[in-house]
Amino acid sequence: xxxxxxxxLTFLYGAETAVQLLPKLVSxxxxxxxxxxxxxxxxxxxSEKDSVLITYGDQVQAPGxxxxxxxxxxxxxxxxxxxxxxxxxxxxxxxxxDGFSVIDYKAVDPALGSWEDVATFRDNFQLMFDAVxxxxxxxxxxFQRYLKGDPAYDDFFVTVDPQADLSAVFRPRALPLxxxxxxxxGTRHLxxxxxxxxxxxxxxxxxxxxAVLDALLFYVxxxxxxxxxxxxxxxxxxxxxxxxxxxxxxxxxxxxRAVLDAVAPQVVLITETNVPHEExxxxxxxxxxxxxxxxxxxxxxxxxxxxxxxxxQQLAEWASTLELPSERxxxxxxxASHDGIGVTPARGILTDGxxxxxxxxxxxxxxxxxxKANGDGTQAAYELNINYLNALGVPGTAESDELMARRxxxxxxxxxxxxxxxxxxxxxxxxxxxxxxxxxxxxxxxSINRQKFQRDALEQALQTGLRQLVFSGYSHLLRLRTSEKAxxxxxxxxxxxxxxxxxxxxxxxxxEAVLCLQNVAARSVQIELPLAGQDLxxxxxxxxxxxxxxxQIVWLKP
Numbered sequence: 001x002x003x004x005x006x007x008x009l010t011f012l013y014g015a016e017t018a019v020q021l022l023p024k025l026v027s028x029x030x031x032x033x034x035x036x037x038x039x040x041x042x043x044x045x046x047s048e049k050d051s052v053l054i055t056y057g058d059q060v061q062a063p064g065x066x067x068x069x070x071x072x073x074x075x076x077x078x079x080x081x082x083x084x085x086x087x088x089x090x091x092x093x094x095x096x097x098d099g100f101s102v103i104d105y106k107a108v109d110p111a112l113g114s115w116e117d118v119a120t121f122r123d124n125f126q127l128m129f130d131a132v133x134x135x136x137x138x139x140x141x142x143f144q145r146y147l148k149g150d151p152a153y154d155d156f157f158v159t160v161d162p163q164a165d166l167s168a169v170f171r172p173r174a175l176p177l178x179x180x181x182x183x184x185x186g187t188r189h190l191x192x193x194x195x196x197x198x199x200x201x202x203x204x205x206x207x208x209x210x211a212v213l214d215a216l217l218f219y220v221x222x223x224x225x226x227x228x229x230x231x232x233x234x235x236x237x238x239x240x241x242x243x244x245x246x247x248x249x250x251x252x253x254x255x256x257r258a259v260l261d262a263v264a265p266q267v268v269l270i271t272e273t274n275v276p277h278e279e280x281x282x283x284x285x286x287x288x289x290x291x292x293x294x295x296x297x298x299x300x301x302x303x304x305x306x307x308x309x310x311x312x313q314q315l316a317e318w319a320s321t322l323e324l325p326s327e328r329x330x331x332x333x334x335x336a337s338h339d340g341i342g343v344t345p346a347r348g349i350l351t352d353g354x355x356x357x358x359x360x361x362x363x364x365x366x367x368x369x370x371x372k373a374n375g376d377g378t379q380a381a382y383e384l385n386i387n388y389l390n391a392l393g394v395p396g397t398a399e400s401d402e403l404m405a406r407r408x409x410x411x412x413x414x415x416x417x418x419x420x421x422x423x424x425x426x427x428x429x430x431x432x433x434x435x436x437x438x439x440x441x442x443x444x445x446x447s448i449n450r451q452k453f454q455r456d457a458l459e460q461a462l463q464t465g466l467r468q469l470v471f472s473g474y475s476h477l478l479r480l481r482t483s484e485k486a487x488x489x490x491x492x493x494x495x496x497x498x499x500x501x502x503x504x505x506x507x508x509x510x511x512e513a514v515l516c517l518q519n520v521a522a523r524s525v526q527i528e529l530p531l532a533g534q535d536l537x538x539x540x541x542x543x544x545x546x547x548x549x550x551x552q553i554v555w556l557k558p
Contacts, residue, residue: 008255046489055426057091066113072120082478087128105215128226135198149184158191170244171373233273287326296331297345310521312503330489331420340383364395368445385445405469410551417516431470486514515556519548
């Protein structure tokens with residue numbers, strides 16, 4: 001273990017510094033180890049029972065009760081047995097970006113509750129925490145002490161000459177990369193990838209690494225079984241490069257993996273890298289030394305294009321390439337999240353014309369398009385901000401709740417059928433639609449998909465209409481998925497070409513198989529099946545010659 005860690009430190013900081021750092025890191029591990037929960041070492045990280053609910057800590061509220069406690073009780077009542085892991089989006093004190101500008105990595109926002117409230121979830125669920133470690137809030141103690149000239153925090157942030165040529169740097173925002181700050185030693189221009197309130201950390205300073213590792217180990221001590229590395233591709237900066245997905249970034253993640261393997265091998269790392277597919281899957285490393293899961297970022301825009309066109313061929317061609325480097329890693333499949341639908345991961349798979357058509361349709365459906373800055377001064381679509389259920393709609397058409405739910409569930413069924421662990425955003429599971437009032441309130445496009453609820457009102461809304469149709473249908477699919485070994489996250493998958501409008505995927509594992517058929521079109525289609533059997537969704541027999549109704553889901557067990 002120590003030798004692997006030393007090799008990573010040497011790559012990052014040189015041999016002399018690495019030798020000095022190793023005893024400090026070993027001391028940190030020795031200090032933290034007694035605080036960590038005693039869990040058996042995982043013989044397999046994944047199973048077909050795996051599914052993740054993505055939610056804010058104050059997603060469901062009740063008068064006189066800490067939101068985290070309310071959410072824990074709500075999830076127990078509604079989701080026990082259907083969802084295994086709750087991904088709590090940042091619940092730390094924060095100064096902006098709905099929690100992603102963290103003031104204190106080791107505290108719970110008092111407005112949400114306490115660590116005791118977080119622990120309430122552990123009676124029924126595993127937990128995923130966010131590690132927002134590319135940047136930290138301008139209001140944080142770390143940054144405030146830096147501004148005051150505290151030598152312990154000198155060089156914690158990336159100072160850049162404002163005259164430096166930064167044109168090569170990849171920009172996810174149409175905002176200035178550098179922000180001037182007044183420090184005790186004068187004006188310094190600091191690297192701020194996302195906003196002037198989110199100050200990028202300087203991992204070229206090994207003290208930053210030690211402080212961040214301390215925070216990660218603290219999360220494990222608080223019960224996290226999965227740690228999401230937010231915006232991790234931007235972690236290492238080097239002028240003259242894109243400063244995205246650099247070799248040093250991969251080494252940092254490999255170091256984090258080595259550290260966790262030493263003291264908490266049951267903990268899973270998942271990387272959030274909203275980049276083209278080939279770059280994204282590079283975070284698997286060799287299949288054993290980096291992230292155990294990567295977000296399947298290409299899926300949301302490809303799936304949206306599929307339903308817009310009623311043609312599954314491009315999705316099928318892409319899905320047929322989804323290989324895993326080992327049985328110890330898998331994809332984190334999702335359609336929607338707290339962010340919008342990133343289109344960058346679809347570039348190179350879809351044409352610019354197809355992406356532009358998708359963006360135009362989203363705007364007609366009441367959504368928004370967010371842009372990033374290109375190095376030549378132009379802008380390009382970066383993210384579509386819309387509720388995924390609404391994004392699948394037809395502009396200018398009044399549709400019934402039944403049709404909207406059926407189409408939406410067909411899209412979700414594809415995500416559930418693919419090899420990997422499904423990540424389900426709260427608003428998807430509970431049938432939400434666009435929240436334009438939120439955009440008006442905050443001025444931020446992403447708020448369209450971030451509505452919060454009073455528990456009583458939400459439970460009442462789940463009794464009828466669109467929410468009831470979506471939640472009951474989704475719950476049924478989740479129950480089926482968790483009971484079939486063929487859906488194991490590292491099981492086999494084979495894409496079948498049965499009809500352009502049908503996404504057909506054969507899943508299998510340890511001798512069991514399920515053929516998943518999803519009609520992505522608004523018309524019936526006739527298909528010849530390679531086998532007959534029983535449809536798990538309806539419990540009825542399916543012949544080899546079969547007609548799929550519009551947006552019908554069939555999970556066929558031979």
